[in-house]
Amino acid sequence: MIEPVIGLIGGSGLYDIDGLEEKEWRTVETPWGLPSDQLLFGRLDGVRCVFLPRHGRGHPIPPSRLNYRANIAALKQSGVTDIVSLSAVGSLKEELPPGHFVIIDQFIDRSFAREKSFFDTGCVAHVSMADPLCPRIGDALEETARGLGLDVTRGGTYLVMEGPQFSTRAESNLYRSWGCSVVGMTNMPEAKLAREAEICYATVAMVTDYDCWHPDHDSVTVDAVVKVMLSNADRARALVKSVIPALGSPRGPCRAGCDRALEHALITAPDRRDPALLAKLQSVAGRVLARG
Numbered sequence: 001m002i003e004p005v006i007g008l009i010g011g012s013g014l015y016d017i018d019g020l021e022e023k024e025w026r027t028v029e030t031p032w033g034l035p036s037d038q039l040l041f042g043r044l045d046g047v048r049c050v051f052l053p054r055h056g057r058g059h060p061i062p063p064s065r066l067n068y069r070a071n072i073a074a075l076k077q078s079g080v081t082d083i084v085s086l087s088a089v090g091s092l093k094e095e096l097p098p099g100h101f102v103i104i105d106q107f108i109d110r111s112f113a114r115e116k117s118f119f120d121t122g123c124v125a126h127v128s129m130a131d132p133l134c135p136r137i138g139d140a141l142e143e144t145a146r147g148l149g150l151d152v153t154r155g156g157t158y159l160v161m162e163g164p165q166f167s168t169r170a171e172s173n174l175y176r177s178w179g180c181s182v183v184g185m186t187n188m189p190e191a192k193l194a195r196e197a198e199i200c201y202a203t204v205a206m207v208t209d210y211d212c213w214h215p216d217h218d219s220v221t222v223d224a225v226v227k228v229m230l231s232n233a234d235r236a237r238a239l240v241k242s243v244i245p246a247l248g249s250p251r252g253p254c255r256a257g258c259d260r261a262l263e264h265a266l267i268t269a270p271d272r273r274d275p276a277l278l279a280k281l282q283s284v285a286g287r288v289l290a291r292g
């Protein structure tokens with residue numbers, strides 16, 4: 001049986017997590033450098049949790065400069081098995097107003113200026129991203145959110161843009177024409193890297209604005225996002241507090257296979273693998289590399 005360790009990635013407006021016992025901020029170094037900040041270790045209802053403020057405390061790091069590889073590697077090295085990613089997003093649908101929570105089930109990745117893989121020349125891997133989010137964590141989030149009476153939608157596509165500027169109206173309308181539900185700047189390559197590291201990953205997208213497409217609403221500004229996030233924060237914390245006991249009980253392997261994503265992903269012949277890269281990869285892919 002697996003004793004889950006829950007990783008929480010806090011987005012804009014979520015730089016701390018309350019209610020943790022035995023809490024301690026610790027520096028975690030990785031072969032890819034340092035994550036956005038120290039990690040906050042602790043327990044909630046006895047379940048081991050590790051919190052990372054995605055942009056660092058005080059939000060000094062923009063989306064394109066986040067060291068996504070170090071963030072995910074640091075969580076993996078800390079024993080994290082399940083990640084709940086919390087993100088502020090703009091709504092691309094009338095029926096998803098500010099204050100609404102969306103449990104994402106798909107992504108379109110339009111980011112382009114980021115390192116997207118732990119693998120590289122000397123060890124090539126191709127993991128499946130057909131279903132990029134863990135349905136098991138999604139089920140727990142949905143059930144918990146409904147139990148708390150939150151306005152929540154299960155399923156929706158998160159369009160990841162590079163930023164840091166918000167979208168043009170033409171872009172916003174293009175994403176709407178693609179059927180996307182929400183737009184944000186951070187969940188890719190985070191979700192791709194979590195998959196490569198065989199960590200189950202789910203996103204709670206918290207709608208803060210209608211981006212810039214809605215004729216009856218002002219175009220998004222940071223002030224508007226922060227204002228809604230402040231009012232969302234209590235509900236986000238309540239959701240986290242209640243979902244952790246649900247995710248924390250000992251369990252078997254993930255039914256969706258997120259924790260075995262590398263099983264058939266490596267293609268480089270063992271004698272063509274680069275020892276220096278293999279050494280770096282141990283922290284995230286040691287399970288499969290050990291087999292040669």
Ligand SMILES: CSC[C@H]1O[C@H](OP(=O)(O)O)[C@H](O)[C@@H]1O
Pocket residue numbers: 010011012013054055063086087088089184185186187222225226
């Ligand atoms: C402050 S508005 C733009 C900012 O908010 C979102 O961040 P996160 O996903 O970390 O909550 C969005 O992706 C942008 O980074």
Ligand SMILES: Nc1ncnc2[nH]cnc12
Pocket residue numbers: 088089090091166167183184185208209210211212220225
């Ligand atoms: N409209 C928007 N576009 C991109 N990222 C966001 N984060 C919150 N609102 C956003």
